[in-house]
Amino acid sequence: MSSENALTPRPAPAPAIRTRSRRSRFGEALIETLLRLNGFIAIAAISLIFVFLFKEGIQAFRTIPASHFIQSQELDFDNVPQTVRLWQPVGQNPKYSLLPLFLGSFLVALPATLVATLFGVACGVYLAEVAGKRTREIVKPAIELLAGVPSVVIGFFCLATLATLLQNLLHTTFRLNAMVGALGVSLVIVPVIATMTDDALRAVPGFLREGAHALGANNWETITRVVIPAGASGLVAAILLGMCRALGETMIVLMATGNAAQVTLNPFDSVRTMTATIAAELGSVPQGGEQYRALFLVGALLFTLTFIINLVAELAVARMRRRLAL
Amino acid sequence: MKRRFVETIALALLRGTALAVLLATALLLGSIVKGGLGVITWEFLATEPTQGMTHGGIFPAIFGTVCITLLMIVMALPLGVCAAIYMVEYAGNSALARVIRASVNNLAGVPSIVFGLFGVGFFILFLGRSIDRVRGGGLLFGQPAMLWAAATLAVLVLPVIIVNTAEALNAVPRSHREASFALGATRWQTVSRVVLPQARAGILTGSILSISRGAGETAPILFTGCAYFLPRLPIAHLGIPFTGLSLPMVNPLDQFMELSYHIFIMATQSTDATLTRPIQYGTTLVLVALTFLLNLAAISLRVRYRRGLEAR
Numbered sequence: 083m084s085s086e087n088a089l090t091p092r093p094a095p096a097p098a099i100r101t102r103s104r105r106s107r108f109g110e111a112l113i114e115t116l117l118r119l120n121g122f123i124a125i126a127a128i129s130l131i132f133v134f135l136f137k138e139g140i141q142a143f144r145t146i147p148a149s150h151f152i153q154s155q156e157l158d159f160d161n162v163p164q165t166v167r168l169w170q171p172v173g174q175n176p177k178y179s180l181l182p183l184f185l186g187s188f189l190v191a192l193p194a195t196l197v198a199t200l201f202g203v204a205c206g207v208y209l210a211e212v213a214g215k216r217t218r219e220i221v222k223p224a225i226e227l228l229a230g231v232p233s234v235v236i237g238f239f240c241l242a243t244l245a246t247l248l249q250n251l252l253h254t255t256f257r258l259n260a261m262v263g264a265l266g267v268s269l270v271i272v273p274v275i276a277t278m279t280d281d282a283l284r285a286v287p288g289f290l291r292e293g294a295h296a297l298g299a300n301n302w303e304t305i306t307r308v309v310i311p312a313g314a315s316g317l318v319a320a321i322l323l324g325m326c327r328a329l330g331e332t333m334i335v336l337m338a339t340g341n342a343a344q345v346t347l348n349p350f351d352s353v354r355t356m357t358a359t360i361a362a363e364l365g366s367v368p369q370g371g372e373q374y375r376a377l378f379l380v381g382a383l384l385f386t387l388t389f390i391i392n393l394v395a396e397l398a399v400a401r402m403r404r405r406l407a408l
Numbered sequence: 409m410k411r412r413f414v415e416t417i418a419l420a421l422l423r424g425t426a427l428a429v430l431l432a433t434a435l436l437l438g439s440i441v442k443g444g445l446g447v448i449t450w451e452f453l454a455t456e457p458t459q460g461m462t463h464g465g466i467f468p469a470i471f472g473t474v475c476i477t478l479l480m481i482v483m484a485l486p487l488g489v490c491a492a493i494y495m496v497e498y499a500g501n502s503a504l505a506r507v508i509r510a511s512v513n514n515l516a517g518v519p520s521i522v523f524g525l526f527g528v529g530f531f532i533l534f535l536g537r538s539i540d541r542v543r544g545g546g547l548l549f550g551q552p553a554m555l556w557a558a559a560t561l562a563v564l565v566l567p568v569i570i571v572n573t574a575e576a577l578n579a580v581p582r583s584h585r586e587a588s589f590a591l592g593a594t595r596w597q598t599v600s601r602v603v604l605p606q607a608r609a610g611i612l613t614g615s616i617l618s619i620s621r622g623a624g625e626t627a628p629i630l631f632t633g634c635a636y637f638l639p640r641l642p643i644a645h646l647g648i649p650f651t652g653l654s655l656p657m658v659n660p661l662d663q664f665m666e667l668s669y670h671i672f673i674m675a676t677q678s679t680d681a682t683l684t685r686p687i688q689y690g691t692t693l694v695l696v697a698l699t700f701l702l703n704l705a706a707i708s709l710r711v712r713y714r715r716g717l718e719a720r
Contacts, residue, residue, distance in 0.1 A: 221430065
């Protein structure tokens, strides 16, 4: 990952002889203190998110029994208790099952990651290994432009164009379903996976390729048997980070998946993701109420999930660096 | 012979996929340009919505987007750039630097809606309401406002700015710093006269990209200050004492309309989403144009900057 590269320390040696006047030494100290203060403010702002999210989220357990986050009992019309797995936070008997939201998130994120991996990795390999210098200078910025499109724009495109296109093509029951959202989200993460794959493969040292060519391998054999195995951890990191983005994408799924919280495994059903739930409900909840805390709990879960995926991806990149001894 | 055949097919497939991605991009942008180009007139850009949002322009949304972006820049850019300078040039490998590094890396992957959650919970309900309690006299800070929306976006782009700035600083060869130290320069003299002038273009590029990301975000500001429709701009008239004149100022405690939010709300929750489709396309085109201008500026700046580095 490029960010890790950027942030690895490279301390410059301190000046050996101090022959400054007192005034300039004072100025130096002042500037360093100010900059350090700045660092503290930045880290404070960042860690506040973490603390605040969990502080509010954990309070949800004070009023809602833990088992209710999976399922709860409800009397049906004949007063027979039924087990329900629903997210219905508004009403006389609010239900907070996280199951439909989890399933919804993964029904969007998994197909999206799959599609984006296929296209993104191929794009990355093309950029790093096949494209000439001139083509590269055109294709890469074009892919980066796609990365710069605001997600609400892609959401709108899904809603207005892609959904109709897909329904005419596949005759699905719901015009807005998990698959429309997944295809939209894959548009967002293809550039992520492509650029990271490109970075990873370009980090593979040239002598490995030259060695393969010298042994008589052609371009394709060099790519599949030498370059990709060498950069494999980087590819894994790219795919994981893509999935991370897919799980966290909000506007596209909010606009294009239909937003019906239901327990389903059919990617052509209407679903509601964790992110969309927060986005759809946060505006109307009273502060400090049960639902407010439940939403923070969903947020905290989302945070944890993406945090873990990020961490694994980072470890994968670190592994690749070690192996290639960069 | 067979190996040759496999290679030809495989490489052609790779080319085809790259082409497919470019085509998808073209389809996406093409559909928006096609739908939006006819709508955009001077009137559309310069007037406000009328007749229950079914007619008129989007001027308040453009105004709001520009205001909130500027406010976000003021809040995040100096903080982020200075934090990065501290981390790269001063902190070395201290504990603080390591903690910042780890959290910055991980924060880049946190979903934007989580920032929205944070904005509502922390900025509005905690910070804003606390200020109100101390100040007395009713609700002023403890409600959605441009100030809080900008603050939320600032927290979102802060790690991005830090990462990009650090990258630009690290691109300056270490030998230049050593040479400067050898001439007797202090650390700050080295940073301000040797490192920053070289890293300037890179920092600028990274910052523009971060800003364009922030300007296009919707999820964090859904609940922190956006309004569906405001009959007036978020402007307050600040009286200048003793002159009797008043100066129009953007009021950061007001709510505001915003382009990306406008697209979302018009496409999903307006009175007649089909009737107002042209307005939605027009708004989308304006937003895309805005972020693309920023992105293009950054990309072309970076190409020039890279060439400069290679030539050195």
